Amino acid sequence: MNHYRAMLCHRLGPPAGPEAADFAMAELPRAALKPGQVRVGVQAAGVNFFDALMLRGEYQFKPPLPFVPGAEAAGIVLEAASDSGNWRPGDAVLLQCRLGAFAEEIVVPGEALLRKPDAYSFAEAAAFPVGATTAWGALVARGDLRAGENLLVLGAGGGMGLAAVALGARLGANVFALASSAEKRQAALDAGASITLDPSDADWLQKLRTGTGGMQVIFDPVGGAISQQALRALAPQGRYLVVGFAAGEAPRFAANRLLLSEAAIIGVRAGEQVRRNPALAAPMRQALQDWLTSDAGRPLIGAILPLENANEALLRLAQRQVLGKLVLRIGL
Numbered sequence: 512m513n514h515y516r517a518m519l520c521h522r523l524g525p526p527a528g529p530e531a532a533d534f535a536m537a538e539l540p541r542a543a544l545k546p547g548q549v550r551v552g553v554q555a556a557g558v559n560f561f562d563a564l565m566l567r568g569e570y571q572f573k574p575p576l577p578f579v580p581g582a583e584a585a586g587i588v589l590e591a592a593s594d595s596g597n598w599r600p601g602d603a604v605l606l607q608c609r610l611g612a613f614a615e616e617i618v619v620p621g622e623a624l625l626r627k628p629d630a631y632s633f634a635e636a637a638a639f640p641v642g643a644t645t646a647w648g649a650l651v652a653r654g655d656l657r658a659g660e661n662l663l664v665l666g667a668g669g670g671m672g673l674a675a676v677a678l679g680a681r682l683g684a685n686v687f688a689l690a691s692s693a694e695k696r697q698a699a700l701d702a703g704a705s706i707t708l709d710p711s712d713a714d715w716l717q718k719l720r721t722g723t724g725g726m727q728v729i730f731d732p733v734g735g736a737i738s739q740q741a742l743r744a745l746a747p748q749g750r751y752l753v754v755g756f757a758a759g760e761a762p763r764f765a766a767n768r769l770l771l772s773e774a775a776i777i778g779v780r781a782g783e784q785v786r787r788n789p790a791l792a793a794p795m796r797q798a799l800q801d802w803l804t805s806d807a808g809r810p811l812i813g814a815i816l817p818l819e820n821a822n823e824a825l826l827r828l829a830q831r832q833v834l835g836k837l838v839l840r841i842g843l
């Protein structure tokens with residue numbers, strides 16, 4: 512077979528409605544491998560909030576049309592070019608990429624692959640890399656989170672949020688998790704949070720501040736009004752990590768508040784960190800590998816849908832319905 516199936520976006524737009532993206536299954540020609548590349552038969556692909564932003568043309572990275580979205584996957588090596596590392600056909604792997612994971616096959620450089628632990632299902636492995644990279648890029652590379660510090664995670668039941676809860680707990684922080692449903696809060700507790708809070712509780716901020724001494728670090732993938740409130744929970748000289756705007760709006764922080772508490776607002780762009788600073792590649796890869804093999808980073812899979820239902824997957828994320836990660840089933 513010289514073709515494979517993939518979800519291809521021909522026109523940008525939301526996942527549903529009259530203005531919906533033209534995003535449908537297509538047959539694509541298989542290209543020959545270049546030196547250093549590996550072809551992976553995808554078994555499962557993780558779905559991320561930014562995939563929906565990309566399809567709407569609202570993400571910072573705007574690929575030319577047509578394109579196949581999808582930034583993480585797990586599968587089986589089908590073919591490996593001679594200088595692509597020690598990969599062999601049949602190896603079970605996981606990977607992170609900029610595009611292309613919503614497909615039966617993907618070609619990536621050998622160094623983009625990690626070995627799938629036997630204990631992980633393909634769905635769990637596919638859902639690991641983006642959350643792990645983002646949590647590490649935020650909490651370690653930018654946030655310098657230390658054992659014993661207080662960490663507040665917003666959107667703690669989502670993909671990035673749960674990964675940050677798990678990594679924060681692994682690093683020895685006291686993790687406080689804010690999430691909108693009992694199910695999401697329970698997931699945060701299971702991932703290592705000590706205390707959970709409900710943003711619909713009028714006293715959540717007061718409860719958080721009472722007796723904690725404040726949060727040394729805040730991980731915020733949500734944005735909007737909740738961020739303005741959360742800033743008030745920051746301890747003197749705390750670090751506020753701006754990770755994303757799932758609520759649809761970038762928060763505006765008052766400079767006088769930053770001055771009073773000597774707070775640092777820190778932007779995080781985990782996918783760019785290694786491109787900007789190649790020296791980070793080795794420690795990041797080592798941290799991800801250790802985390803993966805320790806089993807503590809195993810993501811919670813809220814739902815699995817077939818690849819052809821990628822539109823529905825993106826809709827569910829936009830409607831705030833996903834617990835942990837949503838995964839597309841491909842070869843499974």
Ligand SMILES: NC(=O)c1ccc[n+]([C@@H]2O[C@H](COP(=O)([O-])OP(=O)(O)OC[C@H]3O[C@@H](n4cnc5c(N)ncnc54)[C@H](OP(=O)(O)O)[C@@H]3O)[C@@H](O)[C@H]2O)c1
Pocket residue numbers: 558559560561564641645648666667668669670671672689690691692695732733753754755756757758759779780781782828829830831833835
């Ligand atoms: N900076 C980086 O390097 C980086 C890397 C990856 C992702 N991101 C960004 O991180 C953000 C979260 O991504 P994700 O994959 O974790 O998404 P997700 O799984 O959908 O989680 C986002 C969470 O945000 C909360 N939320 C509040 N208002 C929402 C709304 N109107 N719509 C949807 N969710 C809302 C929800 O939690 P509650 O229901 O509990 O409020 C939800 O669980 C996105 O903006 C993404 O682009 C940034």
